[in-house]
Amino acid sequence: MRKTTIVLAVLVAGFAFLTVWTWKKLNFSPISETSLRLSLDNVVESLDPAKAYSDDSLLVSAQVLEPLYQYHYLKRPYEIQPLVADGLPQILNKGKLLQIKIKKGIFYHPHAAFSKPRELEAKDFVIQFKRMALDDLKSPGRGLFNGLIEGFEGYNKLVGGDWTRIESTPLAGIEVKDKYTLVINLTKTEPNMIYYLALNFLSPVPWELVQHSKNNLDHVLIGTGPYHFKGYNGQYFDLERFRGYREDFYPTSGDRYANVQNLLNSSKEKIPFIDNVRFFITTAENDTWQKFFNHEIDLLTVPKTFIPRLYDTNGELNPEIKKNGVELKHFPILANRWLAFNMKDPLVGKNEFLRRAIAYSINYEDYIQVISQNTNLRANSILVPGIAGYLPAKDFRFKHDPALAKEYLKMAGFTEKNMPTIVYSTRGNQGINILEADFIKSQLEKVGLKVEVQVLPFSDFLRKGRAGELMFFTDNWLFDYPDAENILQLLVSTNFPGVNKSAYNNPEIDDLYQRLKETMNPDQKDKIVHQMEEIIFQDLPWIPMMYESSFVLQYPEIKNFRKSSIIRNYVKYLKIEK
Template sequence: MLKSYAAAVLALVVGLGSGLGSLPCAAVTAEAHTTQTASAPKVLRAFLSTGETGLDPAVASDIASLSLLENLFDPLLRYDYLARPVKLQANTLAAMPSVADDGRTYTFHLRQDVYFTDDPAFQGARRQVTAHDYVYSLKRLYDPALKSPWSFLLEGKIVGDAALKARFGYDGDIAGLQAVDKFTLRIRLNAADPNFLFYLAIPATGVVAREVVEAYGVQVGNHPVGTGPFKIGTWKRSDQISLLANRDFRPMFFQGRRLPLVDRVDIKIMEEYQSRVLGFLNGEFDFLEQLPESMKEMVLTGDAQPTLKPELARKGLVLSPFPVLQTYYMWMNMEDPLIGGYGKDKVALRRAIALSYNSAEDIAQMKKGLALRAETPLPPNVLGYDPAYRSPVGYDPALANALLDRHGYNKGPGGLRTLPDGKPLTLVMHTEPSMVGRLRDELWRKNLNAIGLRVTFKGDKKTEIIKASRLGTVMMFETNWVADFPDGDNFYQLLYGPNKAGPNYARFNLPAYNQRYEQTRTMGDSPARTRLYDEMAQIIHAYTPWVLLTHPISADVRQPWLRNYTRHPVEFTNWRYLDVDAHTRR
């Protein structure tokens, strides 16, 4: 990755806010609403890179499902579409919440024009959203039957929530989670949490109706009933999905026009990279986010500062490079009998694996220059990121070999190493059965074989791998994390010991790390917190539960007929704001 392009992209994201106003609020009068013409419906055409697993806000955690949930369900807050740096704004609230008790008490006044979409569970009634619905929805994150991957957001933070842990029930009162009246919600925290409002802007905290959940039971994720700008139309699992504009959606406006701006969103699941790019170039999709690195030559030219191929530029396509709040890493199971543990021999094995990773080759050949080397878990532009920090672990196969020799991982026949007790040593890395997955397998095989480590690959769908990871049955897996909110806490919590049944797939549990993490949770963005983050990064490099890989730079391309397109750093989709010009669309 040449520095000139990286610098240009980072400057771009900082400058996005200049000249862009905030999203016009819902108070814009109905007279400003421009109605759709009676002509053919406006259809936005998009794709998702993986299949959805289910549409229950409390349960779903994959990007495809979250992208859909963002458009079907409503948390209390959302991000201003255009504001940079990112800024929260009221969503189902009449105004931003009031804060008291030194940041421990929040009072939310709900809008009174928020309704669930029609469903037989409501028995013909038009179902208004109340504060009680949000109490119920937030309690669902604690429900042991759901095993919500989002429980870590709230557990131990809300006054009295220990009762939910001891004996869960939806009907009992919790002191810190109260519907004061029909449209007033009050949340009291045990301690101030600078990121608390960010939690209330993610799909997991979207409002659901109790009668819908009880009507459909374990199948509720197959019957999404929300309050968002869209509702489910057709749904062919992990293949094609259509979202229909919810024309009962409360008055929300963008540039004087009522949201959503299109009548339908047609979504295809496109797992193969080549199919996505060819589909976009053929006009089947209105935009292409995160151009696959292996397909770069089909769309871009140049290395120092990639640009669109001249023939595509002449067609009016627009390129927007975008630094994603995302970190790629390869985690190793700290409880696995072969690779896990905190003893010197196990640390040496994992450290050698990290030293075998050639980041320069990965970025140049696999990422095609569209990435930055990851020094810490934090990507640039996340609060707490330290641009001066440099990882002490670099590509050094000679040091990796010396480390393995010193700790008894001796070479046997064929130059492959054994365990210190002489037994065979075979690493097992889970992988996704795709073209890119196979290419990455070969990169890892070459790197690991170079230091005498045998590795085999076990292919499966990512959703299945994640399920197995939460059970602790996966040894190693390369994955990535996209920011749920733009703060370092969202990344460093991935290695917090108590989260090992959730997003801490490495099952890392070290007191020195946990203590520092707990300290940072009560701190706002500050030099003192950044110093603690740097210490946590040093612990990660010392014990190596992760091999830190890259932060991608997304090459986003859009068709000339797409209007209002701006990539948001945190939210997964911008579908409600997008419009298409039917006169120029082909």
């Protein structure tokens, strides 16, 4: 008996030794959960894919929802690749018919709406197209498909605005060939349709979920993505790795930057890597900064007002940052910033000379210094570098000329005795928004204008802007897809009320925009873009200000990060290695 016990003990000890040796020899890491903490700048009003359009709401949603296509994480110029689609669309009928296969074996996250595991089907995309067509949802993406998809524009009237009828009422341009095949019928060719199919708007929504929520998905987030939504407690959103996620792998190729920055070290490894993700809502920039240096946030897009803190007087990285062992990276992004007028406003909208006076009142070099510490570039176009049609040698249309500004004020009909009051509304209530407002106010007051600053939270800015209730404001645009059309849509009359916050209405621009959407020839597209830009500069609903970029602070254990304004589903590629 004793001999048996001794032998058993020796075997157990030997097995334990062998296990430890093998663990170390093969360099296995201990099995432990990993967590990533990120920050949001603003309160998220809706998570409904038909409605969500702020950068914060899209960032949360992109980890959970999956449209048909996505962008290659490590390639620039941007390259479209299948996500839940099983290959690129089969294009028929001279470009007017798209047939798209859906991958089999993709399942939604568990939800009370499903009585059993629910597989993704082609019909779920049909439901989402129909939802976007409903008036009540006021989807910002709706304008992309009006007049493009057969029956889309009249679908709300067809169902009488009643969401309960969409499941049984066909939409002529969207149908399913079989369980895994989606068919899209277009009224005309659309070169950018592949980009549209990569937008969050077209993430699939099962009918069972629509019924269960009575078509109110503002606080519902169910998808097929690598993370499932655990909840929101008023301070943060919690996501957890979806254990039923299909096999997917980190990219095996990339551009020069990806190779130089060692972003291909995780090639062929199964994603996602991180178990838990928490998005903190920290609207106060000081709080965000402190959270990062308290190691409560792992990645921080540096607020513009904090850029001076990055470097010392010699231009070296600030010792405070060095001692914390964090890394600083600078990324170009496809983002433009401009001053905008409400063209329906009886004061600024109806007086071109007043708008020109304002355009010549601004010291653009000082603006770049104040807002970005000279880390951003002054805008010479409505387009941004990296978008086809952008002309780097294009002259700056407006310059700082106070004397000319005063002449335009006289031409506008104003003197010192009857100088009007301009109401400038901020694009949020963070430090950078107040700093920007103070700068614009001081510039306009130097030529004699009176300025009243209206400080708005970002949610109020969006609501009022889309309703046409602002007079004069700063706006910006993070491109959703790499094409000039994406920003020019903001000046199309049919997009007001909505994303056309300037309420700009010029039939010639509307006509050129439609031609732009239909044109396949790159040279012809560039010609149309340049023609549109000249008209816009003449009418002056916008004053281009600067092209934005981002500084990001990250702790060294965060691997594989590459910032992009277009690619938001990046969390699945991140890895934590301590």
